[in-house]
Amino acid sequence: xxxxxxxxxxxxxxxxxxxxxxxxxxxxxxxxxxxxxxxxxxxxxxxxxxxxxxxxxxxxxxxxxxxxxxxxxxxxxxxxxxxxxxxxxxxxxxxxxxxxxxxxxxxxxxxxxxxxxxxxxxxxxxxxxxxxxxxxxxxxxxxxxxxxxxxxxxxxxxxxxxxxxxxxxxxxxxxxxxxxxxxxxxxxxxxxxxxxxxxxxxxxxxxxxxxxxxxxxxxxxxxxxxxxxxxxxxxxxxxxxx
Amino acid sequence: xxxxxxxxxxxxxxxxxxxxxxxxxxxxxxxxxxxxxxxxxxxxxxxxxxxxxxxxxxxxxxxxxxxxxxxxxxxxxxxxxxxxxxxxxxxxxxxxxxxxxxxxxxxxxxxxxxxxxxxxxxxxxxxxxxxxxxxxxxxxxxxxxxxxxxxxxxxxxxxxxxxxxxxxxxxxxxxxxxxxxxxxxxxxxxxxxxxxxxxxxxxxxxxxxxxxxxxxxxxxxxxxxxxxxxxxxxxxxxxxxxxxxxxxxxxxxxxxxxxxxxxx
Ligand SMILES: Nc1ncnc2c1ncn2[C@@H]1O[C@H](COP(=O)(O)OP(=O)(O)O)[C@@H](O)[C@H]1O
Ligand SMILES: [Mg+2]
Numbered sequence: 001x002x003x004x005x006x007x008x009x010x011x012x013x014x015x016x017x018x019x020x021x022x023x024x025x026x027x028x029x030x031x032x033x034x035x036x037x038x039x040x041x042x043x044x045x046x047x048x049x050x051x052x053x054x055x056x057x058x059x060x061x062x063x064x065x066x067x068x069x070x071x072x073x074x075x076x077x078x079x080x081x082x083x084x085x086x087x088x089x090x091x092x093x094x095x096x097x098x099x100x101x102x103x104x105x106x107x108x109x110x111x112x113x114x115x116x117x118x119x120x121x122x123x124x125x126x127x128x129x130x131x132x133x134x135x136x137x138x139x140x141x142x143x144x145x146x147x148x149x150x151x152x153x154x155x156x157x158x159x160x161x162x163x164x165x166x167x168x169x170x171x172x173x174x175x176x177x178x179x180x181x182x183x184x185x186x187x188x189x190x191x192x193x194x195x196x197x198x199x200x201x202x203x204x205x206x207x208x209x210x211x212x213x214x215x216x217x218x219x220x221x222x223x224x225x226x227x228x229x230x231x232x233x234x235x236x237x238x239x240x241x242x
Numbered sequence: 243x244x245x246x247x248x249x250x251x252x253x254x255x256x257x258x259x260x261x262x263x264x265x266x267x268x269x270x271x272x273x274x275x276x277x278x279x280x281x282x283x284x285x286x287x288x289x290x291x292x293x294x295x296x297x298x299x300x301x302x303x304x305x306x307x308x309x310x311x312x313x314x315x316x317x318x319x320x321x322x323x324x325x326x327x328x329x330x331x332x333x334x335x336x337x338x339x340x341x342x343x344x345x346x347x348x349x350x351x352x353x354x355x356x357x358x359x360x361x362x363x364x365x366x367x368x369x370x371x372x373x374x375x376x377x378x379x380x381x382x383x384x385x386x387x388x389x390x391x392x393x394x395x396x397x398x399x400x401x402x403x404x405x406x407x408x409x410x411x412x413x414x415x416x417x418x419x420x421x422x423x424x425x426x427x428x429x430x431x432x433x434x435x436x437x438x439x440x441x442x443x444x445x446x447x448x449x450x451x452x453x454x455x456x457x458x459x460x461x462x463x464x465x466x467x468x469x470x471x472x473x474x475x476x477x478x479x480x481x482x483x484x485x486x487x488x489x490x491x492x493x494x495x496x497x498x499x500x501x502x503x504x505x506x
Contacts, residue, residue, distance in 0.1 A: 057461050077467065085465040091407050092458040097379035097399045104475055109467030114476060137379065139406040140246070153466065 007189040015060025036190040038200040041210035047193035055083040084154025088165040090146035094138035106157035124156040144175030245409030250373040256303035262484035263380040282357040313366035
């Protein structure tokens with residue numbers, strides 16, 4: 001990839017749900033290849049909606065480009081191979097009867113030959129430490145294990161941009177620590193929506209605050225996370241916005 | 243809180259558990275067909291078939307009574323065959339007075355009813371042993387191998403996967419209801435109306451959650467390239483021993499049928 005082309009380029013993006021509720025308003029965001037960016041904001045700020053725009057599950061007015069490629073109907077197959085979207089609830093992400101079939105799903109739909117599919121499934125499961133669970137059914141896994149398998153389902157597609165929706169939600173501290181360590185090993189461009197400011201601090205050097213469908217702050221996480229006044233203003237500390 | 247108890251699969255390290263799921267599915271279907279085709283009152287045939295299923299049960303390491311007991315579940319459905327007791331022509335065996343009328347049970351009718359009950363019970367055992375010795379994902383693979391339409395197999399797979407998720411949600415809702423009704427119990431117990439309302443709310447809430455979840459699942463499938471066509475991994479090759487088992491099984495089931503037809 002050309003280093004000068006942004007991994008994600010969002011230009012003047014607005015979006016309303018069919019019920020007329022505006023969920024994104026004039027969003028601008030550029031993410032460089034390999035960058036790790038946290039999307040932070042109160043519930044309903046539009047974080048999940050924004051992530052769903054990255055591979056065209058939802059489409060609004062404005063432009064979204066992934067490595068220079070416009071998110072549009074004619075590019076949709078390539079876009080979906082480039083952007084790995086991991087949903088918040090792993091029970092939504094893992095819809096196959098076995099872990100193996102789930103991780104193979106993306107590669108199958110990319111039309112890859114069988115040996116390559118098998119190689120990718122093994123590699124991705126090993127990467128998230130779930131190689132021994134291939135024949136298990138997702139229902140029998142713990143939340144932490146499900147989250148890791150969910151990540152493997154997009155790693156197997158060799159996505160270059162990973163969009164993770166609240167990856168640490170519902171995890172106990174140990175599982176969360178393990179997930180953060182795992183995410184830190186990934187070379188991919190990362191866009192992570194989260195309420196978990198510890199995860200943001202440990203994982204993402206850059207942080208973007210959203211509120212009411214707008215990006216209201218964008219900068220260095222180490223600095224912003226210690227700016228109590230900023231966090232309170234955007235409803236990110238415990239007794240703000242009562 | 244996990245609804246694991248819905249899963250009929252029982253993990254064992256038995257001969258039956260190691261047989262290829264395709265072989266088991268074909269043989270179970272052949273067994274059920276053969277049993278269904280046995281003529282009424284072909285008692286020696288039923289004994290043969292029972293001996294066969296008992297042998298399979300023993301090979302399953304689930305205990306000989308595992309399937310026998312569970313197969314009695316079929317009995318309520320057998321009641322649908324009750325009219326044959328009276329409609330089969332033959333020697334009267336018993337009169338049942340019913341007000342001004344009397345129903346006559348014939349000996350032939352009784353034999354026929356007993357045959358239907360026995361055959362259903364035997365067929366049920368085959369289904370139970372199949373499901374208990376084969377993980378459901380492997381059964382799906384076997385269905386694909388037998389050319390069951392892919393979309394249907396895909397729907398079965400999703401149903402199975404989300405049955406547990408939905409059952410977990412239902413369990414959670416029920417627990418929440420219990421937590422609240424305990425408080426009401428001190429105040430004279432919960433009224434039927436209140437219970438009905440809560441149950442209605444629960445059903446509605448489950449339906450809504452299911453609906454919303456289905457939308458998210460569909461999005462998750464689209465995000466990974468789903469295009470409306472159901473595609474799956476190719477079927478694994480079948481071992482020689484499994485092919486041999488298939489032939490032997492078919493031969494046994496086929497000869498029982500041939501024998502019965504020839505004798506009968
Ligand atoms: N399917 C939907 N239909 C209508 N409105 C929605 C839908 N999903 C989300 N919204 C609304 O859009 C806004 C942004 O939601 P979301 O992107 O889920 O926020 P976040 O992920 O930041 O919590 C919220 O006000 C929410 O109520
Ligand atoms: Mg969200």
